[in-house]
Structures are given as structure tokens and as C-alpha cells.
Amino acid sequence: MKKMIYNIGVILALWLVFTNQVFSQQVEIPYVHIPSTISQEAQAFLRALPDPNLEPAFPDPDEIEKWMAVQQAAEARNLEMQKVLVDRLQPNVTKRDFGGVPVLDIKARGWEDNGKVLVYTHGGAYTFQSAASTLASSALVADRTGMRVISVDYTLAPHSKWRQTIAQVITVFNELKKQGYAMADIAIYGDSAGGGMAAGVVLKMRDDGMGMPAAVVLWSPWADITETGDSYETLKLAEPMYIYEKHLKHSADAYADPKDQKNPYVSPVYGDYTKGFPPTLIQGGTKEIFLSNFIRLYQALDSDGQKVKLDLYEGMSHVFQAFMPDTPESKRALGKVDAFLKQHLGK
Secondary structure (H helix, E strand, O other): OOOOOOOOOOHHHHHHHHOOOOOOOOOOOOOOOOOOOOOHHHHHHHHOOOOHHHOOOOOOOOOHHHHHHHHHHHHHHHHHHOHHHHHHHOOEEEEEEEOOEEEEEEEOOOOOOOOOEEEEEOOOOOOOOOOOOOHHHHHHHHHHHOOEEEEEOOOOOOOOOHHHHHHHHHHHHHHHHHOOOOHHHEEEEEEOHHHHHHHHHHHHHHHOOOOOOOEEEEEOOOOOOOOOOHHHHHOOOOOOOOOHHHHHHHHHHHHOOHHHOOOOOOOHHHOOOOOOOOOEEEEEEOOOOOHHHHHHHHHHHHHOOOOEEEEEEOOOOOOHHHHOOOOHHHHHHHHHHHHHHHHHHOO
């Protein structure tokens, strides 16, 4: 197989972080602007990021065999890259089946059951990664909050479209209810595509009369999978992780047909929030082309009277909390997640 190192723009960055090379590697001309207003650790991370223009394009939606090949290659690489962090955290991870949907049941060292649970929908542009290869996010949150985390190992696009994928996540909620959890005992968090999915799932559950979880946490949510919003243009040359037309457009079309891409369950910025929504924390960085997604989703929730906090970080790139977990910015963001969940779920 010829150089199939397809990724979502962070493979090299993750490798550098998890092998501790990011803080020593010197790059004379970094791809991105390095602001002086962020921590030295974050500056080092940004300095090491590769130019996403040099990354190969993702396959077209109907190129199933190509998707399978690049997904397998990326999965193996991601599992290896997160190993240092996961080994450091030493989470207790158990594979389970929730109504036919595979999940990972994740508990931090020394976990004590408080009757609460956090459902996690992982990122990866809907087309990459798994519950196993995103432990760098889920185990990190489990460790910081002390909560039991159920990471949904949903079927990737193009092998599953949005309706089937959302149904898988809702099945996990139904299984938790069967286990005795009330909606008031459950929160959901997601990052990137998983952030958009988390919000879409909550809208679907609300509209179906299932009720809603107690809180929602979204890291860098891909809340509009179309290239709509000011920052898609203004930050196009500043985004260090990917290029929409070359990467994200292919994944968006693999997940949802273009005619469905503004459905609120797919792109929750288009949702009607007058019918209610849980308290929501949206976190992101000012380097992201998704910045307009964060602001538009915040405004949609706030304008419709919902409780929402938009927590933006100067100079930070996509899902910085997991990609550079030892920076002051990430520690601050994780602390706010912990406080937010405790506020709305109780201790």
C-alpha cells in the first residue's frame, strides 16, 4: 500500500505530543502563526504542526475499499500514538455490548461510583477513529472528573449514515436507562465530529420524547458540516489541522448526503432550541475554522433562552484539551469541564 497516511490533520501532532518530541523539535518556519499570548508549551505544539496542504485528500464517499484501507491504517497509528498518555493515566477499560452497540466502559484509577455517568461520542470527522483510539480524550476526562465514561464505538461513515449512527448512540442511552440511570444522572460530551453528534443526538431524543441528559459538553464541535460561516473563509489559511475541501468535505458527504447536511440532527446549529436543551458548555480555540460553528451554536441556544457557556481559548487549535493535555490552557479547560459537570449532575 502506497503511503496511505490519511488522517484528520493531527496524526503528526499527536505523535509528537505522545512521544514528548513536540517540546524539543525545532522548526525554523512553522506552518501556523505562533502567538506570544499562549503558553510556551502550546507554542511548541503549534510550531511542530505540519502543513495540512501536504496531506493527501480523503477518498470520495463511494470509494468504500479506499475508506477501509485508510481507516485501518489511521486506526493502527492512532492506537500507537496515544499509548504514552494512556499508559500514564492507567484507566480501567472494559469492552461491553449495549443493545448490540459496542462501547468501552472507562473508569479512572481509584474510581468511586457516585451514580452518575458520562456518554462520550468520539471525534474523527465521522470517518476515523474508534472508542479505543480516542482514549486520549475519554480516559483524560474520566481521570479529571472521576466519572464513569461510556465511549460509544459507533460505526464509521461511509459504512453507516447519520440516521443509523445516531440510532446507535440513542441505543446506548436506552441501555443506561435499563441499568437504572435516570436522565438526570447522565451527561454527554463529544469532541469535533463527536461534538456535533452529541448535540444532534440530544435534539433527536428530545423530539422523540425520550427526555434529555442533565448536561452537554462540546469540544470544538463540528456543528455545521457544510462550509457555512465566516471563519470557514477568514481562518482558512490559519487552520493548522485540515482543509475543508480536501478533507472535511469528503467526510461530510460520507456521513450525510448533501440534501441532509443542514438537518438539525446532523448540523445542530440549525436546531430549534425553544423546545428546550440541557445546560451546555462549548469549548474551542481561536485558530479553528469551526469558530463560527461554536458562535452560531452558542447564539442559537442563548437566543432561545437556554443555559449555555461559550468558553474560547486564545490561540488554541482543534480539540486542544486532548492533543496537548499538559499545557496550562488544557488544564484550565478540563477544570471548567469538571466544575460544569459537578454543577449540573451533582457530586
